[in-house]
Amino acid sequence: MVATAIVALSIYLIYGFAGALETYLGSHMKIRASPDTIVHILKLISLAALAYLVVRAFRVLIFGLVFRLRSGYEAPTLVRNIFSIVAFTALFFIIFSQLFPAVNLGALFTTSAIFGVILGLALQDTLGNFFSGISLHADRPFQVGDVITVGQQKHTGVVESISWRAIKIRTFQNHVVLVSNSSAAKEAIEVCPRNNLNARLVYFSALYTDSPAKTIHVVREAVREAENVSQKITPIVRIRNLGESGVEYEVKYWLEDYARYNDTDALVRQRIWYAFRRAKLTFCFPTRTIELERKLRKPPGEPDSSALIERLSAVDIFAPLTVEETTTLAQAAVRHVFAQGEMVIRAGDAGSSMFVLHNGRVRVQVTENGIPRTVAVLNEGDFFGEMALFTGEPRTAHVVALEETEVLEIGHEAMKKLFDTNPDLVESLSHIIAERRQALAQRAEARTGPTDESEGLIAAIKRFFRLS
Ligand code: CMP
Secondary structure (H helix, E strand, O other), X not given: OHHHHHHHHHHHHHHHOHHHHHHHHHHHOOOOOOHHHHHHHHHHHHHHHHHHHHHHHXXXXXXXXXXXXXXXXXXXXXXXXXXXXXXXXXXXXXXXXXXXXXXXXXXXXXXXXXXXXXXXXXXXXXXXXXXXXXXXXXXXXXXXXXXXXXXXXXXXXXXEEEOOOEEEEEEOOOOEEEEEHHHHHHOOOEEEOOOOOXXXXXXXXXXXXXXXXXXXXXXXXXXXXXXXXXXXXOOEEEEEEEOOOOEEEXXXXXXXXXHHHHHHHHHXXXXXXXXXXXXXXXXXXXXXXXXXXXXXXXXXXXXXXXXXXXXXXXXXXXXXXXXXXXXXXXXHOEEEEEOOOOXXXXXXXXXXEEEEEEEOXXXXXXXXXXXXXXXXXXXXOOEEOHHHHHXXXXXXXXXXXXXXXXXXXXXXXXXXXXXXXXXXXXXXXXXXXXXXXXXXXXXXXXXXXXXXXXXXXXXXXXXXXXOO
């Protein structure tokens, strides 16, 4: 507004006092140009400034309001800039030809070879960028928000803007990289569109002694549920090489949001590590594992058997067991580690073992009307998975690790031995199962009395374990 007022005022003054100004310049100035030409130049400058402001106002009006209202999205900066340049040049030509009818501006431009060469050389890069920018906008090989790899240094990042001069990308280190349009137009650009299922490859190696079928199955199951891994396509795990130290595999998975591929790659590797640990698979590495060392020393992080015995004897239902029985149970227990968010038990699966929580926490979760609901949170020393083990029915709920969690798995055989020598164990277990069942039944709004339930359960457990 202020600029417009100033320009309008100067036009008014120049036009209003043109005669006086000419007379003044004629009597006081000792320059070769005629006073009339100087006044015309002043008029040209002020009218050009006015033309510039008018073009800007039209640009706001057309692209800010009309274009956005009609097409629902903002016009690209490049289109707006082209409009400004073309409109201003046209207005400037009109004003110039009105003020200086004797000068043929078009002929001046077209016939002046020197001017053309100078202008061409000076604007070589700028024009290159400009026209490459136009072709980028016309082709639309990528859009704002896509991840691209571009430039000689292979910069990868999310596209933030495409201007008449350069493509601006934000790298995954949060740096801003500007790649000029002309250099981008000359090079291959790798585009990972935002609304496309883009894939990633993650590599790992296993020992030759580990079965490939088992390794592939274990890794595929571990990766498919990781966050940001698309559920639409199952990840592919395959052998890429029979390497020097082991079998080399690759995992191909598809991402929901490609811009977060670094985090997702890391999560996939983490899931592979935990899955390997549980399935007793071994990563290969050039430094050979010496068997002798493994026998003499327990592997780092492995609890010694006294810790397991201590843990099991602290579990309520195992309290009545003798030291020998608890020791036998600890020897039969198999230790597993789960990452945060991993499923220890899946509802509906068949189950032939129960678990004691050694370290960490788990959530018992059921699905009500398609929405996951937490029924209970279990802590160190609690146990779970007993319902399917003792009744032979499918697992009643999901059990999911809330943090890195270590569990001790106790199988059917080990429990049967205990039942033979501890008949009371059946009863105490049946009470707990009955309570948990009732809690589940209450959620499903079916009311069942706990006493009858537990009596029925004792019979069911005895039947299932073939106890007299
Ligand atoms: P299971 O049915 O074998 O597998 C899921 C386990 O979740 C189940 O055994 C129980 O151990 C546990 N569970 C089910 N309901 C409850 C509950 N209400 N409170 C605590 N644990 C439960």
